[in-house]
Amino acid sequence: MSRASTRVKSIPVNPHRLLISKAHDLKRRGVRVYDFTAGQPGLPPSMEALNYFMDRVRRDPFNHFRYMPTQGLLELREAISTDLKKYGGIDVPSDQILVTTGGAESLLITVWSLLDEGDAILLLDPSYSVYWDQAKFAGLRVETCTQSYETGFNPDPECIKEKLGSRAKAILFASPDNPTSRVISREVGETIMDVAREKKAWVIYDVAYKHLVYDGEHLWLEKYDPGLEYTVVCGSFSKDLAIPGGRLGYIYGPRDIIPDLVKVKSILGIVAPVPMQWLAYYYLTMGFKEKYLAEVLPVYRRRRDAAYESFKKLIPEARLHKPPASMYLFPDINPILGKLGLSDLDFTIKLAESKGVVMLPGSIFGEAGRGYLRITFVTMREDELVEGFKLLREFLEENKAL
Numbered sequence: 552m553s554r555a556s557t558r559v560k561s562i563p564v565n566p567h568r569l570l571i572s573k574a575h576d577l578k579r580r581g582v583r584v585y586d587f588t589a590g591q592p593g594l595p596p597s598m599e600a601l602n603y604f605m606d607r608v609r610r611d612p613f614n615h616f617r618y619m620p621t622q623g624l625l626e627l628r629e630a631i632s633t634d635l636k637k638y639g640g641i642d643v644p645s646d647q648i649l650v651t652t653g654g655a656e657s658l659l660i661t662v663w664s665l666l667d668e669g670d671a672i673l674l675l676d677p678s679y680s681v682y683w684d685q686a687k688f689a690g691l692r693v694e695t696c697t698q699s700y701e702t703g704f705n706p707d708p709e710c711i712k713e714k715l716g717s718r719a720k721a722i723l724f725a726s727p728d729n730p731t732s733r734v735i736s737r738e739v740g741e742t743i744m745d746v747a748r749e750k751k752a753w754v755i756y757d758v759a760y761k762h763l764v765y766d767g768e769h770l771w772l773e774k775y776d777p778g779l780e781y782t783v784v785c786g787s788f789s790k791d792l793a794i795p796g797g798r799l800g801y802i803y804g805p806r807d808i809i810p811d812l813v814k815v816k817s818i819l820g821i822v823a824p825v826p827m828q829w830l831a832y833y834y835l836t837m838g839f840k841e842k843y844l845a846e847v848l849p850v851y852r853r854r855r856d857a858a859y860e861s862f863k864k865l866i867p868e869a870r871l872h873k874p875p876a877s878m879y880l881f882p883d884i885n886p887i888l889g890k891l892g893l894s895d896l897d898f899t900i901k902l903a904e905s906k907g908v909v910m911l912p913g914s915i916f917g918e919a920g921r922g923y924l925r926i927t928f929v930t931m932r933e934d935e936l937v938e939g940f941k942l943l944r945e946f947l948e949e950n951k952a953l
């Protein structure tokens with residue numbers, strides 16, 4: 552019997568952890584593991600930026616490791632402001648930016664700052680598993696709009712019109728998305744912004760993957776709210792600077808809510824990791840970011856192409872969109888699961904145990920993700936991706952699922 556608070560006990564243990572520990576166990580037992588579970592960039596951070604950072608730390612360690620004001624290093628906030636102008640053409644002054652301990656914390660701070668216990672939040676289903684847990688942790692009710700395969704994982708604008716502002720005080724969603732990798736369509740994006748403006752609802756926009764776009768471009772939805780009156784954007788350095796373990800993110804939004812966000816950040820942990828703030832500052836201001844993105848994006852795109860082509864060819868029974876962005880294939884394998892009589896979770900466990908191929912079940916991202924798989928394509932070379940999918944095919948043949 553757990554002795555934890557009711558709040559903590561209300562959060563179910565995520566099967567994600569079960570699969571990750573399964574992958575670790577298998578590796579320890581010497582099994583060749585094809586681990587498709589991580590939301591981790593596939594290449595190390597920019598060596599140039601790291602070398603520059605380490606040199607500066609050696610010269611002035613005190614300054615790189617001291618406490619600093621909760622809102623974050625002014626130089627970094629100014630650099631983020633310049634970066635937003637450069638990539639998005641948007642004007643956000645540095646005093647409307649808060650530096651956080653990663654994108655997940657950006658979301659937590661925003662949700663806690665804007666919503667009260669008992670309020671409803673609108674989530675798209677499926678979506679990033681952390682959203683569901685954070686909503687529960689904050690005592691929120693959850694309304695949903697489905698994002699289905701048929702619409703390229705865009706929600707129905709009619710659902711947004713019906714629920715946002717009337718049934719839910721805020722919408723929280725990502726573009727590019729996890730787990731579906733879709734980029735929100737302009738039509739749906741405009742509907743969200745129009746409805747939010749009209750009904751005075753909050754738009755919490757998670758842009759953790761904004762630089763990982765292979766076809767088309769990122770939709771800078773905050774442009775529809777130029778004075779930033781109802782839009783809060785949550786960003787991360789985990790994916791494009793590739794420092795997920797460094798824990799660094801940021802938030803920008805309406806001027807009047809910044810002191811409240813800062814208050815919550817100070818309660819959660821005083822200030823975001825200061826050495827990482829300096830690293831991000833050098834990354835943004837010394838020309839490292841442009842060079843790094845120019846190096847990694849073609850690699851990720853090649854891996855995306857190889858993953859998509861080989862999965863389509865080897866498992867034609869699945870329905871699969873070519874991901875325009877982000878890091879994940881998200882195939883619908885419901886017909887296959889039907890033949891096997893297995894849930895997506897049981898399927899992923901059996902596959903891991905029998906072939907060392909570890910993938911995530913779509914149901915951990917919401918009811919509408921049931922029967923899908925989330926497969927990371929950025930962390931392995933093309934030949935390894937293909938080998939992993941061949942083993943998946945073998946598993947399906949051996950179990951007479953094809």
Ligand SMILES: Cc1ncc(COP(=O)(O)O)c(C=O)c1O
Pocket residue numbers: 590652653654655656679725728729757759786787788789795799800
């Ligand atoms: C959609 C989305 N938002 C936010 C995050 C959080 O990233 P981090 O806390 O590492 O910055 C992730 C991580 O995978 C994500 O997929």
